[in-house]
Amino acid sequence: DAKTTQPPSMDCAEGRAANLPCNHSTISGNEYVYWYRQIHSQGPQYIIHGLKNNETNEMASLIITEDRKSSTLILPHATLRDTAVYYCIVRVAVETSGSRLTFGEGTQLTVNP
Amino acid sequence: NAGVMQNPRHLVRRRGQEARLRCSPMKGHSHVYWYRQLPEEGLKFMVYLQKENIIDESGMPKERFSAEFPKEGPSILRIQQVVRGDSAAYFCASSPPGLALSTDTQYFGPGTRLTVL
Numbered sequence: 001d002a003k004t005t006q007p008p009s010m011d012c013a014e015g016r017a018a019n020l021p022c023n024h025s026t027i028s029g030n031e032y033v034y035w036y037r038q039i040h041s042q043g044p045q046y047i048i049h050g051l052k053n054n055e056t057n058e059m060a061s062l063i064i065t066e067d068r069k070s071s072t073l074i075l076p077h078a079t080l081r082d083t084a085v086y087y088c089i090v091r092v093a094v095e096t097s098g099s100r101l102t103f104g105e106g107t108q109l110t111v112n113p
Numbered sequence: 114n115a116g117v118m119q120n121p122r123h124l125v126r127r128r129g130q131e132a133r134l135r136c137s138p139m140k141g142h143s144h145v146y147w148y149r150q151l152p153e154e155g156l157k158f159m160v161y162l163q164k165e166n167i168i169d170e171s172g173m174p175k176e177r178f179s180a181e182f183p184k185e186g187p188s189i190l191r192i193q194q195v196v197r198g199d200s201a202a203y204f205c206a207s208s209p210p211g212l213a214l215s216t217d218t219q220y221f222g223p224g225t226r227l228t229v230l
Contacts, residue, residue, distance in 0.1 A: 046218055101206075
């Protein structure tokens, strides 16, 4: 799986948008970008994933650049409960069975009141 | 639809004892993954199982660790003769069967925190 690079920490004011960047310059054409978060040692929580098109769900938006070498996770209105470590994971698409998730260091997002 | 369930949530063992961690996947899910998070470290993949089969155990320590996912019942991660270095949070994830990766999103349980005295 391709290696990802994320800033170690970010701050965001409550109610503002949080934009979390991720670089994955060696991504291959059959690799998806996944985002998870881990709130204070709880189990990781799935947020969103995409291949090349931008994606949006009830939690967040995922913007993937046209060359797919980087992406941004957007939390449109951050709350204190969004304080967590956010992991960007690039994962190969396997047709016949699942595959592991390789977690990096992630970004510690702190939402401030 | 209940999420992934793990028990016990906290487990204390003395050195040399056995630890058994259980994971019940989400309803309809037939793939189970185990991950370990050592104190102050990231999550590391251990093993991937489908019903009655170990698909990928490349992340499992060579000794003392084993995993199973029987036809009936939860998946079990078993650690024999625990040592202090086994103290960690162990997370289980499950995903549904299917050929398309988009259906293969892994959903995690709350974890079991193992403390070895």
